[in-house]
Amino acid sequence: MRYITAPQVHNGYGFLPSPTVIAVHEDGSIADVIPLSEVPGDASRIEQHEGMLCPSFVNAxxxxxxxxxxxxxxEHTGLVEFVSRIPEVRKEDNSVLIREAVLEAARQMHDKGIIAVGDISNTTDTLGVRDRIPLHMHTFIECMGIIPDLAGKRFEASQAVYEAYKVAGGPYLRRATIVPHAPYSVSRPLLERIAAVAGTGVVSVHNQESEAEIRFFADRSGDLLQLYNALQIDTSRLDITGTSSLEYIVSGLPEKTPLILVHNTFTSEKDIAYLQYRRDNISLCLCPNANWYIERRLPDIPMLERSGFRICLGTDSLASNYGLDIYAEVLVILEHFPSIPMETVLRWATLNGAKALQMDDIIGSLEPGKRPGLNLITPDNQVVRLL
Ligand SMILES: [Zn+2]
Structure with missing residues (x-):
């Protein structure tokens, strides 16, 4: 048994009274979380650290x-320009290089104290991570296409990727679901196909990431329309009139399906009011560094916090971030919104992410029986994995 302590201990819910000691079994599972006075025997066996302890992070x-x-x-191109550049730079690299970069990034993520990831995949390029990096993974097979007649083809292609990922096994969780990319990139027939296979497994979707998305749905104008026109994609048959992008996607998916709405950069109080009817199975995922990288704008995080919806954190990709580092996301939120306490943001980074990915029975909080990992945050804000 190991006994570990530091001046501050956050158990996933909040800070515990000091001094608190975490008792850990050899296999990394939590035996107990107890006051220092209740540690049996010789107190010299206790590992004493400087800084703050918390469960390992979840990158949702x-x-x-x-x-x-x-x-x-x-940086700062805006989302439409960003999205339209990806295909051209993506095809410059071969699959060996792509897969090596995936493994290296997953390794770095693990070293930054992350224990689980909600990962978006259009391809099978990340399959190698599952055998080689100790991370719980929920792979979201991303489906997109706005031409209604091609919905069947697009969906079948995603199903083929899903078949490769759905095999579970090993000591880490491996789950997969087919998900829509974003409201502006999924036709209604395609959304119906995705909804038909959606059950009680979590579905993730990009939500209200840009002003262009809001305008496209409001009156079919703006940069997105120009992009589709430039690509000679006919948007006239898109059945989106009279709805916000949020309503379009949320109402198109079954009420029983838990959702992670990602970004929410342009989400308003009116949008949040709309979501109330299914608040229990919605998580709002914030990726502030990526929002800053692409749009130079952050969501109204204090408003989202006041709404009482579950908030969790993500990094988005290395195409739009400086690292896959959840603690860097915590720090940027604290810097821009000092009224939000560290205690709250650490809950977003740990337990709430685990709940959003339906993994909170084994990770996310320091509770007996769980194997949540353990991070030390040093006084100079470095993250060190202790478990
Ligand atoms: Zn994303």
Whole structure:
């Protein structure tokens, strides 16, 4: 048995009274979380650290398959320009290089104290991570296509990727679901196909990431329309009139299906009011560093916090971030919104991410029987894995 302590201990819910000691079995599972006075025997056996202890982090939104695009797309282009550049830089690299970049990024993520990831995949490029990096993974097989007649073809292609990922096994969780990319990139027939296979497994979707998305749905104008026109994609048959992008996607998916809405950069109080009817199975995932990288704008995080919806954190991809580092996301939120306490944001980074990915029975909080990992945050804000 190991006994570990530090001046501050966050158990996933909040800070515990000091001094608190975490008792850990040899296999990494939590035996107990107790006051120092209740530790049996010789107190010299206790590992005493400086700083703060918390469960390992959960990265609820990532695209490991884009790791080879690190620093290949400039900052502050806006989402439409960003998305339209990805295909051209993506095809410059071969699959060996792409898969090596995936493994290296997953390794770095693990070293940054992350124990689980919700990972978006369009391809099978991230399959190698599952055998080689000790991370729980929920792979979201991303489906997109706005031409209604091609919905069947697009869905079948995603199903083929899903077949490769759905095999479970090993000591780490391996789950997969087919998910829509974003409201503006999924036709109604395609959304219906995705909804038909959606059950009680979690579905993730990009939500209200740009002003262009809001305008496209409001009156079919703006940069997205121009992009589709430039690509000679006919948007006239898109059945989106009279709805916000949020309503379009959320109402198109079964009420029983838990959702992770990612980004929410342009989400308003009115949008949040709309979501109330299914608040129990919705998580709002924030990726502030990526929002800053692409749009130079952050969501109204204090408003989202006040709404009482479950908030979790993600890094998005190395194409739009400086690292896959959840603690860096914590720090940027604290810097921009000092009214939000560290205690709250650490809950977003740990337990709430585990709940969003339906993994909170084994990770996310320091509770007996769980194997949540353990991070030490040093006084100079470095993250060190202790378990
Ligand atoms: Zn994303």
């Amino acid at each position: 939104h990532c695209h490991l398959e884009l790791s080879h695009l690190y620093r290949r797309i400039p």
